[in-house]
Amino acid sequence: MTTIAVVSAGLSEPSSTRLLADRLAAAVQREAQAEVRVINLREHAHDIADNLLTGFPPPALRTAIDTVVEADALIAVSPIFNASYSGLFKSFFDVLEPDSLAGKPVLLGATGGTARHSLALEHALRPMFAYLRATVAPTAVFAATEDWGGDDQGLADRVASAGRELADLVNGKPSRPRPNGFDDPIPFEQLLGRGELTRPAD
Amino acid sequence: MQFGIFTVGDVTTDPTTGTTPTEAERIQGMVTIALKAEEVGLDVFATGEHHNPPFVPSSPTTMLGYVAARTERLILSTSTTLITTNDPVKIAEDFAMLQHLAGGRVDLMMGRGNTGPVYPWFGKDIRDGIDLAIENYALLRGLWREDVVDWEGRFRTPLRSFTSTPRPLDGVPPFVWHGSIRSPEIAEQAAYYGDGFFANNIFWPREHFIRLVNLYRARFEHYGHGKAEQAIVGLGGQVFMRKNSQDAVREFRPYFDNAPVYGHGPSLEDFTDQTPLTVGSPQEVIDKTLTFRDSFGDYQRQLFLVDHAGLPLKTVLEQLDLLGEEVIPVLRKEFAALRPANVPEAPTHQSLLAASTVQAAR
Numbered sequence: 001m002t003t004i005a006v007v008s009a010g011l012s013e014p015s016s017t018r019l020l021a022d023r024l025a026a027a028v029q030r031e032a033q034a035e036v037r038v039i040n041l042r043e044h045a046h047d048i049a050d051n052l053l054t055g056f057p058p059p060a061l062r063t064a065i066d067t068v069v070e071a072d073a074l075i076a077v078s079p080i081f082n083a084s085y086s087g088l089f090k091s092f093f094d095v096l097e098p099d100s101l102a103g104k105p106v107l108l109g110a111t112g113g114t115a116r117h118s119l120a121l122e123h124a125l126r127p128m129f130a131y132l133r134a135t136v137a138p139t140a141v142f143a144a145t146e147d148w149g150g151d152d153q154g155l156a157d158r159v160a161s162a163g164r165e166l167a168d169l170v171n172g173k174p175s176r177p178r179p180n181g182f183d184d185p186i187p188f189e190q191l192l193g194r195g196e197l198t199r200p201a202d
Numbered sequence: 203m204q205f206g207i208f209t210v211g212d213v214t215t216d217p218t219t220g221t222t223p224t225e226a227e228r229i230q231g232m233v234t235i236a237l238k239a240e241e242v243g244l245d246v247f248a249t250g251e252h253h254n255p256p257f258v259p260s261s262p263t264t265m266l267g268y269v270a271a272r273t274e275r276l277i278l279s280t281s282t283t284l285i286t287t288n289d290p291v292k293i294a295e296d297f298a299m300l301q302h303l304a305g306g307r308v309d310l311m312m313g314r315g316n317t318g319p320v321y322p323w324f325g326k327d328i329r330d331g332i333d334l335a336i337e338n339y340a341l342l343r344g345l346w347r348e349d350v351v352d353w354e355g356r357f358r359t360p361l362r363s364f365t366s367t368p369r370p371l372d373g374v375p376p377f378v379w380h381g382s383i384r385s386p387e388i389a390e391q392a393a394y395y396g397d398g399f400f401a402n403n404i405f406w407p408r409e410h411f412i413r414l415v416n417l418y419r420a421r422f423e424h425y426g427h428g429k430a431e432q433a434i435v436g437l438g439g440q441v442f443m444r445k446n447s448q449d450a451v452r453e454f455r456p457y458f459d460n461a462p463v464y465g466h467g468p469s470l471e472d473f474t475d476q477t478p479l480t481v482g483s484p485q486e487v488i489d490k491t492l493t494f495r496d497s498f499g500d501y502q503r504q505l506f507l508v509d510h511a512g513l514p515l516k517t518v519l520e521q522l523d524l525l526g527e528e529v530i531p532v533l534r535k536e537f538a539a540l541r542p543a544n545v546p547e548a549p550t551h552q553s554l555l556a557a558s559t560v561q562a563a564r
Contacts, residue, residue, distance in 0.1 A: 049467065050467040050468045050472075052467075053464060053465075053466060053467035053468075054405065054406075054463070054464045054467050054468060054473075055405070055406065056406050056407055056410065056476075056477075058468065058472060058476060059476070181385075181386035181387070182386050182413050182414075182417050185386050185387075185389075185390050185417060185421060186386075186387065186390065187390070188390050188391060188393075188394035188425075191332070191336050191387055191390065191391070192336060192340065194333055194336070
């Protein structure tokens with residue numbers, strides 16, 4: 001079964017960030033058979049700070065990280081603070097092992113008071129996931145407070161497009177296990193040979 | 203099984219008094235701790251190597267040579283010797299010299315060092331860390347085993363007709379451990395040569411180290427040095443003890459809360475649950491240490507960290523008394539009773555000399 005991890009960095013409860021995350025997940029599920037696993041970063045805030053200090057995740061955070069790393073796709077949604085993702089959102093991705101998200105299909109979302117903050121998705125979130133070598137869906141979805149009311153279908157349309165894009169990425173791309181130096185160690189002769197001249201000259 | 207202590211050699215302010223030892227006090231303190239280790243019946247003293255404040259032990263063989271002169275029985279080791287930034291020629295010479303001075307009571311542990319700026323200070327690049335560890339160690343082995351070496355490599359001036367002096371004591375190079383906290387390549391290296399592998403087993407959950415030790419054991423067997431369970435494994439551990447468990451927790455908490463590496467993060471209770479740290483009574487230390495065998499298999503060397511985070515020297519010496527009187531005698535007996543006959547002890551100069559004599563007679 002395909003799994004989709006949803007990371008929501010919303011801080012209040014209930015949270016509009018979580019609401020957007022759920023809408024995005026539902027949109028993907030309309031297009032792809034997938035099980036959704038939601039991670040509310042608020043619940044892991046202390047563990048994330050501890051991990052930054054100690055270098056390892058406590059058990060509950062370990063489980064959350066494994067969920068993200070092992071998922072076939074990721075939906076990542078942050079509130080926009082000071083023109084960028086929230087510190088908690090960034091810190092969660094900072095404690096992942098390098099290459100954890102390489103090649104993973106990712107759908108981005110963000111929330112804020114007004115649409116004036118919407119381009120933070122493009123100048124802050126998208127470059128970070130590009131750096132992490134994730135495969136980011138072309139449409140990133142911003143929801144301002146006004147999007148949750150009124151007659152405008154804009155948000156619903158954007159959510160639907162983004163959901164289709166992530167579903168296409170997931171459906172078109174069988175997941176493959178990442179290489180791991182423990183299950184498949186590099187033989188030592190090969191390590192020695194990397195230097196070419198490392199052996200004593202005959 | 204060997205028991206001992208390993209020290210980082212940090213100069214850290216005591217958070218309960220605000221006093222910071224001078225370098226002179228810390229260096230003399232480390233020596234006092236080493237001498238005490240022999241006095242209370244421990245087998246091994248190992249010092250770290252660092253080239254940046256707040257650490258003092260930049261010159262391990264100088265310190266170990268001094269300790270050698272004032273001890274009779276203690277095995278002198280390192281935790282770790284930087285195989286990346288030290289010249290392997292100088293490591294070969296320094297530790298052969300130390301072997302002669304210490305009557306063979308010497309082994310050493312290779313490590314890469316994870317402080318980025320140290321590499322350029324020694325003309326190296328941390329991005330070459332693994333390749334440096336592999337090339338430098340291959341040369342080091344050659345220097346100890348061949349009287350005349352012709353060699354060229356990527357990282358150092360070629361050697362033509364070079365003889366490292368003094369030659370190893372009795373023609374037997376010191377036993378080598380390889381320490382790593384995350385690199386499968388180093389477990390592979392230790393396995394390839396049939397050397398020891400040391401997992402520092404502090405500050406991180408033991409699961410993290412188990413996969414390194416398991417890889418090392420499997421590859422040790424793969425390279426034909428013996429069965430996986432016969433591989434030579436060393437483990438660290440971190441303890442703080444008082445007779446009464448609650449006293450230990452109360453006394454250690456301010457040191458824990460302010461410690462370098464993990465301070466200001468998780469609670470002492472969470473950290474003792476999640477990592478090999480034990481804060482409690484001697485019996486609790488015994489119980490926790492015995493569980494290491496369940497996680498890692500029968501192993502040959504157990505080193506404890508007892509002197510960091512600004513703990514006063516007097517307190518550290520009391521820890522050593524408790525280790526020597528109440529913990530180690532029980533652990534020796536328990537581990538010995540559990541160890542199968544086919545699992546070897548850690549190699550020593552005497553055992554390696556005996557083995558080389560047998561080899562030569564064949």
